[in-house]
Amino acid sequence: MNKYITKAAESAAKAVVLDDMILTVGMPTTAGSKMLDGYNSLFESEAVTKLKSAGYGIAGKANTGEFGLDFLGETSHFGACADESGNLISGCAAAINDGDAFAAVSLDTNGTPRRAAALAGLTCLKPTYGTVSRYGIVPAACSGEAVSVTAKCAADVAEVADCIIAHDFKDGTSLPEEVCNSIKGNIKQGEFKKVAVIKNLVDSADSDTQAKIASACTALNNSGIATEEINDEILPLSQSAWFILMSAEACNNISRYDGIKFGYRSPNYKNIDELYTNSRTEAFGLLTKLTVLYGSECLSDDNYMPVYDKAMRIRRVISEHLNSLFEKYDALLLPACSKTAYSEDEVKSDIDTAYNESLYTAPASISGVPAVACAGVQFIGKALSDKVLLGLAQICEKEA
Amino acid sequence: MDKKTLIRLEKLNQLSLTESEEAAALDFFARRGNQAEALNGINTDDTERMVHVMPMTNVIREDKQSKVFTRDQLLEGAPESMDGYWQVPRLVD
Numbered sequence: 404m405n406k407y408i409t410k411a412a413e414s415a416a417k418a419v420v421l422d423d424m425i426l427t428v429g430m431p432t433t434a435g436s437k438m439l440d441g442y443n444s445l446f447e448s449e450a451v452t453k454l455k456s457a458g459y460g461i462a463g464k465a466n467t468g469e470f471g472l473d474f475l476g477e478t479s480h481f482g483a484c485a486d487e488s489g490n491l492i493s494g495c496a497a498a499i500n501d502g503d504a505f506a507a508v509s510l511d512t513n514g515t516p517r518r519a520a521a522l523a524g525l526t527c528l529k530p531t532y533g534t535v536s537r538y539g540i541v542p543a544a545c546s547g548e549a550v551s552v553t554a555k556c557a558a559d560v561a562e563v564a565d566c567i568i569a570h571d572f573k574d575g576t577s578l579p580e581e582v583c584n585s586i587k588g589n590i591k592q593g594e595f596k597k598v599a600v601i602k603n604l605v606d607s608a609d610s611d612t613q614a615k616i617a618s619a620c621t622a623l624n625n626s627g628i629a630t631e632e633i634n635d636e637i638l639p640l641s642q643s644a645w646f647i648l649m650s651a652e653a654c655n656n657i658s659r660y661d662g663i664k665f666g667y668r669s670p671n672y673k674n675i676d677e678l679y680t681n682s683r684t685e686a687f688g689l690l691t692k693l694t695v696l697y698g699s700e701c702l703s704d705d706n707y708m709p710v711y712d713k714a715m716r717i718r719r720v721i722s723e724h725l726n727s728l729f730e731k732y733d734a735l736l737l738p739a740c741s742k743t744a745y746s747e748d749e750v751k752s753d754i755d756t757a758y759n760e761s762l763y764t765a766p767a768s769i770s771g772v773p774a775v776a777c778a779g780v781q782f783i784g785k786a787l788s789d790k791v792l793l794g795l796a797q798i799c800e801k802e803a
Numbered sequence: 804m805d806k807k808t809l810i811r812l813e814k815l816n817q818l819s820l821t822e823s824e825e826a827a828a829l830d831f832f833a834r835r836g837n838q839a840e841a842l843n844g845i846n847t848d849d850t851e852r853m854v855h856v857m858p859m860t861n862v863i864r865e866d867k868q869s870k871v872f873t874r875d876q877l878l879e880g881a882p883e884s885m886d887g888y889w890q891v892p893r894l895v896d
Contacts (some may be wrong), residue, residue, distance in 0.1 A: 442880060445872050533857045548858065575862050576855070643839045654816070659815070663889055668882030675892050689824060690852040693831050696812045700804060700832070710839065715852035716840050722853060754831060771856030786857065 405484045406435055406497040407463045409600070415460015418564065419499040421758065422509035422516070423464045424471050425550070426539040427451055434541040435467040437481040438666045438686035448539025450550050450567045457566045462504040464492030468596075469691050470543045470640040471512035472653060474757040475519060477750045478688045493519030495553055499526070506554035512543045513649060513757060514739075514764025516551045517776040521739035523801075524779070526796050528560050531786050532771030533578035534586060536571030543575075544649040547768040552783045557777065557796040561590050564789070586787050591794040595628045598782075598795070599732040602632040604639070604763060608741040612630055615743070617780035618785045619736060622778075622802035623795070633671040637724040638737075640717055647701050647714040647760055648769065653696030657691065690754060722770045729785035734795055738763050739781040772803035778803040804832045 408423050424445040425433050433439045440623045451461070469478040475491040477483045486496045492500075495507035509516045511529045520527030528551060542548070551559040551568065554560045565587045570580035577583075578780045605616050620630045662682030663669040669681035688697075703713045728735065740760050750756045766783060767774035773789040775782045778798035784792045813820055820828060824889060875886055883890040 445876055446870070450827070531857070546854070572862060572864055576857070576859065578857060579860075603865075640845065643835070643842055646835065647839060658816070658869055661884060663891060665880035671894060675894055676817075678892055680819050683817050683820045689816070689827065690822065692824070693828055694820055695816050695818065696809070697832060697835060698826060699812050699816050700808070712852055713847060714839075715854060716850045717845060718848035719848065719850050719853035720845055722856065754827065755834065759833070764839070769856075780806060 404486070404497060405466055405482050406494040406501070408481055408494075409436075409530045410463035411461055413702065414462060414503070417458070418460040418462035418504045418506035419454050420465050420495050420507045421451065421495075422467045422495050422507065424467055424510035424541045425508060427461065427464065427543070428466050432462070432464065432541065433480070434684065435469045435476070435481065436691070437480040438689075439541070440480060440661045440667065442666060446539060447538035450569050453567045453569065454508065454563075459563075459566070462498060462591050465493060465498055465507065465509070465738060467509070468515065469514060469688050470541065470657065470770065471548070472649070472694050472757065473513070473515070473690055474750055474760055475515055475522070475745065477747060478690050478771075480688070480754070483655050483747050483751070489746050489748065490744045491747050491750055492523055496520065496523035497524055499555060503728045504560065506552060506559055508563070508567065509551055509553065510540050511551040511768070512548040512706070514761055516553055516769060517764055517774060517781060518672055518740040520553050520776040521779050521781065522744065525555060526557050526560050526775065526777040526800065527551055527554050528564055528775045528789060528793060529767060530564060530568060530789050531586065531773045533576050534568045534583050535718070536569070536574040536577055538571055539714060544652040545656070546648060547645065547758065551657055556800055557590060557793040559788065561793050582787070589790070590797060591791045594791065595733045595795060597629045597631060597732050598623055599637050599728060599735050600630050600632045601638060601737040602733055603634045603636075604737045607762070608738040609743070611743040612738045612779065614740060616736065618802065619778055619799045622799045625802065626798045628798070631732070634671075637721060638766045639762060641721055641769045642758070642762045644714040644717040644721070645769040646764035647710055647763060648718065650694045650698030651701045652698070652763065654695045654702065657695050662684070690757065693754070699761040718769050719788060721766065722731075723768070725770055726785065727782075731777040732790060734782045734784045734788070737783065739776040739779070739780050743779060759797065763790060805830060832875070
């Protein structure tokens with residue numbers, strides 16, 4: 404199964420499992436990478452501090468893909484986490500489904516927690532960017548990654564999310580306290596009118612996923628919420644634009660791992676250049692290396708304006724486009740991934756899987772808006788509509 | 804991207820790919836480049852770049868010392884250390 408990298412010695416009554424991108428004291432934090440194998444942080448993340456203050460225990464550190472860049476943990480240095488059928492499952496999702504943990508707190512860099520929840524029948528909230536502190540996470544793509552919460556149902560997600568949503572002066576991107584407080588409290592009920600179904604993205608998924616979208620529509624309609632199919636040509640642009648921005652930011656963030664101050668150091672070197680190169684080459688997996696190299700190319704003198712700057716302008720186009728959609732709709736309904744199961748072998752044999760599947764998760768990542776994965780589907784809403792999305796999730800959970 | 808550029812990037816990023824990895828990388832970058840072409844279909848001449856997805860305000864706090872780590876604590880994670888310093892290969896002959 405391979406769900407944990409580190410399991411807590413004692414289990415708490417109400418325990419939360421952390422993915423291994425979240426810094427802890429007393430348990431190593433590896434980010435799924437050989438580079439950080441055995442690394443012990445001197446401080447813990449703000450989210451962990453808040454969870455402990457609220458009385459939650461920590462079940463352990465769940466297996467995660469290297470720096471959260473992959474599809475579903477397949478690039479972990481410690482081996483992927485798969486179920487008995489050989490299908491990938493995230494370590495966090497496995498810990499919840501096995502009853503080890505009440506909820507999971509994980510870092511959504513490239514959509515992994517959302518697709519993990521969709522595949523495992525769980526509910527996951529990627530909150531509005533800036534409402535949960537990113538202090539004490541292993542950073543890869545700072546401008547879009549968000550600390551997320553997964554649990555068996557929307558009510559449990561809301562309970563844990565309310566515990567970690569807060570302004571934090573240690574995080575320069577943290578939203579003001581009054582803004583964070585505005586999304587705490589009860590899940591919104593009965594305030595919904597219309598949800599847009601992104602037909603072209605639904606059509607690109609397999610028939611089982613389309614059936615889940617249809618079930619979600621039925622559940623919404625039965626609750627008096629209208630659904631309207633729309634074709635949207637802007638949202639798919641998120642995929643390329645987010646990959647450019649994520650790669651560029653990952654290139655910078657991952658440059659800190661040099662084998663000098665902490666982390667893995669190759670035993671094979673004769674001089675400082677060989678120390679750097681061999682340490683990084685031996686420690687990183689192929690997807691991480693390709694992401695770093697692509698990000699470096701996007702930031703090069705020749706490509707900065709036509710590629711990186713272009714992606715940042717496209718980010719505004721997408722963000723403004725989403726805002727215009729949210730004037731007409733309470734939320735957007737789309738898949739979280741294109742299938743309902745993925746074998747470890749098929750994902751490992753195709754290095755494009757993470758990129759291809761980010762078609763569904765990149766719109767929320769690049770724009771910072773909240774997203775909820777539940778009942779095998781995904782809702783995206785306007786900024787700070789987190790509890791509206793969890794309300795929609797509850798409706799789908801009842802019918803599922 | 805051609806192989807010469809790839810090798811330059813490897814050097815710049817202190818990475819060294821095998822020949823098969825380089826072949827995979829060139830294919831990977833070609834596919835990403837083709838897919839990114841779609842972005843050029845949108846005219847962004849009059850669109851400002853968006854660096855932060857949420858409104859940002861400058862964070863100002865009191866300039867006071869908080870938690871401080873000791874030298875020993877900082878060296879706990881060092882791959883190699885000696886006499887209270889990080890140990891590295893000789894840089895200057």
